[in-house]
Amino acid sequence: MLGYLIAAPTLVAGARWAADPQTARAALPTAQPVDNYDLTDLLTDATRPTAGMISIAVNRDGTVSFALPRSENGQGITTACAMTIADEMDLPLQKVRVTLADARPELVWNQFTAGSNSMHSLWTPLRAAAATARGRMTQAAARMWGVPASSLKIRDGVIFAPDGRTASFGDLAERAAVSKTVAFRPQLKRLSDLKLVGTAQRRIEAHEIVTGRKRFAMDVPLADALPTMVCRPPTINGTALAVLNRSEVLAMPGVTDVVLVPHTSTVQGGVAVRAKTFGQCIDAIRALKVRWGKGPVDDKSADTVLADLKQAEVPLPPAAPGGTVIEQVFTFNFRPGDPLEPNTAVADVRKDRAEIWSPLKSPIWAKQQIAMNLGMPVQKVTVHVTEGGGSFGRRLYCDAAFEAAAISQKIGKPVRLMWHRTDNFRHGRVHPMAISRVRAVYLGDNVLTLDQRHTGVATDFTEGFGEIVSYVADTPPNANYLGYSSGIFNLTANVPYNFGLVSQRLDEVYQYNTFNTSAVRNIFSPDVRTAIELIVDQLAKAMGKDPYQFRREFVRFDRGRAVLDKVAQVGNWGRAMPAGTAQGIAIHHEYKAFAACLVEIDARPKTVNRDVYNAYTGPRVTKLVFAVDVGLPINPLGLQAQMMGGSMDGIAQALTYSLHLKDGHFLEGSWDDAFYTRQWNTPRDVQIIVMPPTGDSPGGAGELGVAASMAATACAYARAVGKMPTTFPINHDRAQLGFDPLPYVPPIPPSPSLPIQRARRARKHVRHRQQKTAH
């Protein structure tokens, strides 16, 4: 990397790649191309041309600022970036201020938060920028004192001369600044000299979070941006044709505006209501009478989608002769992709300019698309990236920002747009339903072939992923969307075992926007890998081998074997367990990282039928052991958190969390309908082991935990009940739904109204569900 100093009143340092490194245009091997070039490489290559625009600033007060061109949604990258800068500069961690950059179109593909790629792509540019600043300040101090730079020492943001004179970074901020941008060769520290990187550090904004001061989009202090919500159609992507009682609703308390928002390619729309409080928006939406047009999937239900998927499945080639075939098709149902913070955006659109605040992972696209939608030059649209309340892929899609901008323009006032939770479940973006056929052929002690045909509802990759695939892979800019999906699939799907000839292929049904889909956390891998790991257990059984020993024998990466051994050892693999309980074990390789998970599950009736008020209980993962090797761990504490969270996701996707599609809408409308992991399904014993460094750069973490934990949970369940599950989550086809679906018109439920004495025990009085169903 070449550093440089940027003209500014105080010191600003950046860095760029000195030479153009390898690009995607290198030849791709045909068997498992992903071994040589994966999604992480693709995303990192896409950032290289603009890596030089990553810069940090030294301030007069001795702090160092970094406007991070990524989105923070809890994955901990602000903390990891602060650690990286502080370590390289010999600065106390608390003196680094990391904020999220506004949309910067000049960064092109370097402001896109996806594929667990942030730290991998920023690690070197950020260190180089920090080392440039450090080197320049050393130089400035040496000149000021007339001593050799090599005689100076730096500690805690202060430079010390041999004679005892000192100057802080703050003192040098102006002196070290340049009036003309010049190149500077930074001296990066040796990895062995880093003191902070690799140590457990708490999240830098932890204090703000626990005191309620952390600001999300809905907390942006813009007084005129009144609460705004949208009355949405009864079926997915339906259209509002006419508002039948506009004046009546306008007269309701607090309501300031009622406006029809047509459905477009980027705005879902419906009827927008702006009011003094969100509570009054909810009341107004429930009072609205709207004539609705049909949606494009009104005739679709889960069974018709399944039939379409089966129809579209590409047949496998004939099996290798002489071997024994193990073959199974698995079904993975739709499931929600939404975080707890609903879709939110603040928009202030005036005649000649617009300003947007939203938790966006693809803010450049947001800015360009909003400018186009509003009919304004791009430079008249300012897009601020707020910290998000979770993402899991959701914030790649700028739905709320597009919608807020459209509404604000239409009514000519600032709006604070929030989706209702029920809308998030029913009109939000979902993990596409898929079937996955896996066929393994074995002969004696060898697996000859493994073929996988994954067939899913089309995933929307128009949020930026697709353009990057086109750009790096040099395909035409308007390559078909299926091409995008296949590209991402081929860059992520892999089989980490020596199974002879391996093929994996994705096919899709429908258009990218027939359903509202999302590249949900870990995209295809949770399903792809769960299907394979279940077949791995079948192979082990057929060969009379222990599931752990079988994997150990066939795993084709040493790092994969190391994490596998670690969880087997810490988790006491193979210990005697009562009938109805079992262990499961699985590994996963992606994002230049390796993960292994061991779980113990209890599927005995006493546990399955345990009673928690108004809850789905079912089999419980009682223990979870996870080992992770990301190459170079920057913050082991943050890494553990990501694996833990990914595991709660994996458990949910294996056991409980899904959506039921019927006649063009999803039945689920609440957290009590869609069973994401809650405390009563949380393992009481969780151990996450961060492996010692195995490389010199950090791999990805945010999505890494899902596939291994989902697969291990599925394998454990199969062993506990003695039957391999083939539909996920395993409770999806239960006899009784376990909840009463909320009505579709009006689209959202009323605000609950609890008498005060009962409010104290509110949890006892939430909406009653039908008789609970034991799995």
Add this chain to the structure above:
Amino acid sequence: VPTHTFILNGKRVSVDCENNVRVLWVLRDLLGVTGPKYGCGMGVCQACTCHLNGAAFQACSVAISQIKPRDRITTIEGLAATVGKELHPMQQAWIDHDVAQCGYCQPGQIMAAVALVKDAHASGRQITDADLDQLRNVCRCGTYPRIRDAIKQGAANMPIHRVKARKKKTTHTHTVAHH
């Protein structure tokens, strides 16, 4: 439009607002107190959990008309002051265990945890894993195991005897704690 008066985080506040607006929106939209979060508006996810006279309640589920002038509402912003410290022991436990990821649900988690521990202490016992299994707060980041660890630490550092004493004279306990 009627005026509603109550004690918010130790200070008396008045707000003009229709009777049926839920407390969450009075706090967030009218008073600018944004610690309590919206996660569902159905009394399910518990992200808006606050305390009413020391007991947990879901702010999205109670109309402002039910709040009387003597009522004390405590949000996450006012929690530390109830023990007269920079941080409540539960907040400190959250920091010590680095519980939060995105942080969106955590104000509600902390408020629910404090109430859960108080309930257990009031009936003369420590919290158990079975109690923790009953917590309904959704955390989509999946911080649940760390939440369990933090609540155990926070509970150990919460003043058990004072909680019992407060039970007998409910009228001015929290306001006393503020001054």
